[in-house]
Amino acid sequence: MLHPHQKTKRIFLCNIQEVIMSGSLIPKIIMFTLAFILTALLPSQTLNAQDDLPLLTLEECIEKGLNNDPDIVRAEQSLSQINNTLWTDYGSFLPSVTTSLGYNWNSRPTVAEYIETPDGQPIPVYVNESYSTSLNINQNLFNGFSDYFTLRANRHNKRAVEKNYSNEVINAVYDIRTGYYEVLQTMKLADVQRKALERSREQLRITETRYELGSAALSDVLKARVSEGEARLNLINAENNYKVAMANLNYLVGIDIEQQYRVDSSVIVRETDYTLENSLAVAIDNNPTLQSLKASLDASRNSVRAAWGGFLPNLNFNFSTSYYQAGAFEFGDIYSANHNYRYGLTLSLNIFDRFLTKRNVSTARASLNTDKFNYHNYVNNLKLLVTQSYLNLERAQLAMEVSGDKLASAQEDYKLAQEKYSLGAATILDLLNAEVSLKTAESDLIDSEYNLNLAIASLEKALGTIEY
Template sequence: MNTKFLYILLLFSPFLKAQELLTPSKAVSLALENNYGIKVANSNVEIANNNADILNSGYLPTLTGVAGGSINKENSEGQLANGEIRVANGAETRNYNASVNLNYTLFDGLGRMYDYKQLKQTRDLTELQARETIENTIIQLFAVYYSVAELEENTNAIKETLQISKERLVRAQYQFDYGQSTKLEVLNAEVDINNDSISVMNSNQELINFKRDLNLVLGNSITENFNVDTTINFNNLLDKAELFNKAKTYNNSLLQINKSIEINKLTVKSETSAYLPTIGLTGSYGWNETTNNSPLAFALQNTSTGVSGGLNLTWNLFDGGSTITRVKNAKINLDIQNIQKEELLVTLQRDFNNAWDDYQNKLNIYHLQEANIITSQNNFDRTQEKFKLGQATSIEFRQAQINLLNAELTRNSAKYDAKIAELQLLQLSGELLNVNF
């Protein structure tokens, strides 16, 4: 048996070293900085900011430079006024040109203005989508974080049970050596030690796996040699009506659909702008040079520079009905968004009521389990005293021991279930990012 105990001690010796304590606030900071999904969401926000910049608005003019050159060789024959005939073989004509052209849209039926506003609204929508990613990541983070915390507490509770079983074996061995009990008591104690040791090993392995899951959510930013803070502080939530009012104002899904409605309104206006004309301004500065070595040419070299400008108007009087179709479809899409908002409000009320009741129920269960721990501990202490006095059997002692362990495991589960329910309620009400972790 001593060899088995030594093996178990060596097996779990890494957990005896000092380990880094990961607090909830530190876990949130690491996730915000290193989580892969959040990094992608932040990059999408950066793209949306670029799209909403004045450089992508269509309000600025376009300026283009054009340059070219050509060489032409040809044989020609011509008769002058005095009847003289001249022949030019291989006459070469060179032409060079360059110009700078300016184009600017003065008026496009206000479509440009509505498109630019859509880009800004889309940027705001992308920020809300990034916030949704952050909220979901925090919920995922704490689901894993509290699983690690629960397993740490469970493992410690099982280790305590194992230690009690070891002490029971020592006592049973002494009693057997002095003829006060049978070998059966020793064998039963050994069986219970083996079972408790297996439970510790399984719990430790599960704890290692969940720590790896947690590290993945944190963007692989910490080592696996860490512990988490198992202290739970429940927030003092507002009354139900006030919290629901916050949900109707700050719920992320509701904010997103409101933003989508604003974008669709601008889409209708943008499509309607196609009914109006477009007025554009053009301007250019050009240079042109032509050289000709032909004896028939009037001028051997000609160079010209000049500035030109113009104003043009384009009015699509009828495009076969495509503009009318686009406007109708944009209005239908707007109606769809409003219907979806009505559905979301009803769904939000249902989800909020469910989340509120679930939180209250789990919080009450946790408080009852806290009280149950006291009862189970008292029952175990009394049974242990009776067992030492020989007034309780090993079966009764083991049952009291298991009852206490089960009470601790159930209490741990209830505690973290209640905390997760609280976070989910805060997410629905739009308050998740406003609390201290």
């Protein structure tokens, strides 16, 4: 079924043919000019089957994606594990306390004690059960500061894990942003191809009409048909690209890839005031990967100090008490002969441990050297990344301005080519070339908008300041 505007165009073109065939005094050239003006002014049919679909904004996509991203879930688990490790490190400064309760029964009675008869003779008392209890407390007073530096190392490790978590969040936000921008890009490019197809069909109808009237060659009709066929093929490719972009965005958000919704086409390019100098400074202070490497480097330094503690003496304090009673259990005097106390200090020094401590120190130093290299190497890599991202942003901003001027020029050229063709002053090739230039300019403007959004997101990802 034809759109009302398309019906109007077709009726008008038929009237043109009738007027010309009837030998009207109205010059053919004026009628063709009116036909082209009508084609240009009447709005074309726009397919917008998405109006009934729910709207999903960029912010909603990011919120859903952060809740469903598996890398973020794994980072959260790593953060939970390092917190448990810190509890263990804090516990190393506290005493260890153990207690025990015992009960024994023997089928053969044993002598529990001797009692004296009135005449002074000892008589053994036989029992077949006994009870015991004990309490032991042990506190390390000094171990070469190994526990202290281990705690400091794991605090830095926790900071490294936290920065890794932030990095995973930033990566997820960046991927979702670029995926959303790609959907907008492919959607707008499909709309450009749809409009180009409408122009090609109108041009084909007009060319066929002119051919029937004898004012156009068969080659013009064939060229118009080829142009219309290529426009249909380009539209299919553009719509397929849009579907793939939507499926990719659904995957990034963590929803069914077949789920359909509308995206917010009002997303615009944000204004930025970045300079290369402040971008480098912000990146050094905020980039989560660099901050994670710095925390790992600090942790390695403390691990070396903790390993050196193995060469120093250990001092421990211990206290223990026990109680033993044979026969029926009774709460006796705590100072009775069955109650025992013991406390003392133990100083120990590692004289030879088969080079185990030496190996631990060497391993810690090797990790420290590796972390130093990784940190300083990433500093240079980050500076390069920020510089490239900033230069890409500058180029994208300029390309955006040029694309706008290019589109305005192409629109004027296309209008001029239409007028010349209607007057017979231009060939069908001139008109088709102008149409291709217009379509290219429209696509370039959309691509430049996408590239600018992508450049901003890439720079902010490197800076560690991407919005979410």
